[in-house]
Amino acid sequence: MRTSDVHDTDVHHPQDNVFSSEQPLTSWQPGQPIPRPEVVLFREFENYRETPPEGLEIEDVELIWWLVAANFTYQSLRERLIRVVAQRRDWGCFSFSPLADLDRNGRYPTAIVDLLIDILPKGSLISVEAEDCEGAEEPCEVGGSFIIQNEIWHDLTWSALGLAPVAPLPNHLRDARFSGDLGN
Numbered sequence: 099m100r101t102s103d104v105h106d107t108d109v110h111h112p113q114d115n116v117f118s119s120e121q122p123l124t125s126w127q128p129g130q131p132i133p134r135p136e137v138v139l140f141r142e143f144e145n146y147r148e149t150p151p152e153g154l155e156i157e158d159v160e161l162i163w164w165l166v167a168a169n170f171t172y173q174s175l176r177e178r179l180i181r182v183v184a185q186r187r188d189w190g191c192f193s194f195s196p197l198a199d200l201d202r203n204g205r206y207p208t209a210i211v212d213l214l215i216d217i218l219p220k221g222s223l224i225s226v227e228a229e230d231c232e233g234a235e236e237p238c239e240v241g242g243s244f245i246i247q248n249e250i251w252h253d254l255t256w257s258a259l260g261l262a263p264v265a266p267l268p269n270h271l272r273d274a275r276f277s278g279d280l281g282n
Contacts, residue, residue, distance in 0.1 A: 123167035123175065123209035128266035132164050135203040139196055139243055146205065147240070148195040151252035158271055159255055160205050165262040167207040175261070180217050182257045186250060189222055194245035200225055202244070211244060214254075222247045 126133060140147040145156040154162075166175060198204030202211040214223050223246045231238030259275050267275065 121171060122169055123172055123213075124164065124207045126164055126168050126207070128165065128168070128263075132160055132205070134205065135199075137199075139199055139204060146196070148197070149193065149248050151255050153274065154255070158268075161267075162255060162258050162262055162271070163206045163210050165266060166258045167210055169263055170261065172209060172213060176213055176217060178261060179213065179254055179257060182253050183217050183219070183250070186253065188249075189219065189247070191222075191247040191249040193248040194224070194240070195248055195251060196240050196243040196245050197223075197251075198244050200227070200242055200244065204244075214246065215244075218246070218250065222250050 138146070148156060148159070150156050150159045170178075196204075197206060197214070198208070198211045202208045204211065223244060225244050226238070226240050226242065228241040231241040259271065262271075262275070264272060264275065
């Protein structure tokens with residue numbers, strides 16, 4: 099299977115981001131239903147083909163990222179998450195999860211996908227074009243999506259939990275956040 103690296107495509111350029119430095123990444127607020135695109139990729143599969151971090155359910159991961167997007171500006175969140183990326187030394191993970199379609203629509207805020215495109219090194223977030231799957235020796239089941247290395251996605255998700263406001267977190271996520279704060 100041939101894949102196109104997101105940094106080599108003309109699909110989107112993070113520098114084209116129009117987010118105000120004063121505005122959070124999304125207007126969504128806790129208590130509102132999490133917005134979904136009209137077509138949700140991999141809806142028919144368990145966890146939408148995504149592997150959540152150990153100890154979290156897929157709904158937890160979605161809530162964490164929506165809460166963070168509702169409470170941070172692009173630049174502010176970028177500054178925090180780039181540290182996680184900079185600390186990572188092993189980029190040899192060959193296990194990926196799909197996050198969004200090639201227009202960056204999915205179960206996470208588009209601005210989060212934009213941010214990941216901006217901060218992740220080549221090969222850790224990949225756009226898989228449908229035509230890349232044509233003639234593949236093995237079935238290509240993630241064509242038409244952005245896929246991310248599970249290990250960095252999990253690291254970023256745990257970091258995002260540490261950034262999320264405590265009040266709207268369900269009890270089990272508060273417990274996970276506080277145990278993470280204590281170094282457990």
